[in-house]
Amino acid sequence: MLGIIFLKDYPRIRLLEIMFQQASSTVLDVRDRVLLFLRQACTPFYTTPVSLAERWANSTIIGNFVISAIIDGTEQKCHNSRNGTTNAAFFSAKKSQHSVNILIMCSPQLQVYYVSPSYPGRNVDMTITNQVLQNWTANWEDEELIVADQGFICKNPRIVIPCDYADPFAKQLRTVRCRVENCIANFKHFAVCREPLREKVNHADGWNRILSSHQAHWQIVAGIVNCNLQGNFK
Secondary structure (H helix, E strand, O other): OOOHHHHHHHOOOOOOHHHHHHOOOHHHHHHHHHHHHHHHHHHHHHOOOOOOOHHHHEEEEEEEEEEEEEHHHHHEEEEEEEEOHHHHHHOOOOOOOOEEEEEEEEEOOOOOEEEEEEOOOOOOOHHHHHHHHHHHHHOOOOOEEOOOOOEEEEHHHHHEEEOOOOOOHHHHHHHHHHHHHHHHHHOOHHHOOOOOOOOOOHHHHHHHOOOOOOOHHHHHHHOOOOHHHOOOOO
């Protein structure tokens, strides 16, 4: 119960102490153990399908192309820091705020396929994609494409970006691309993925802690979102 309340409402630890009548150390220990269990339990629900048949079941066909996935990045606001190096690393020029950036890949049917590692806000979507794309698509067929927005402009033939507003093919792609925004909206029903991060990072040594924690929260919610799509919570 404590873990679900934490994910859904993201309450402060003091409030959890009052709700469960436990010391903060106990609350933190239980929370961390429950979240670790949920992360392990949810992982199988958001893995990328390895077979073409599985991906086709959740894909959209436009012309001669199979749209197997859609990608987009999303930022979650965090506190600024007294450390100049940290401030620079976590400052997002795109959003003009300090944030953590994470990349989501989903199917056209909104099934979450992949939650990237979390990165300081200075890292743009394309930077993250370049580091992880080969792992996603190593065994894909040539006709399988990934739809993205103009933040992902690159030379990778797998990524298609609908830029020409007069092109009927591009219009269909834009309609599909918008679905990843609906997918990210499903994450943000959970306050832990929506509200500003409460952890403060004041030196580089703390980066791994906050980034790992951020990714873990999004991975857990990814599993919950997919379970809900599959009707397991109905």
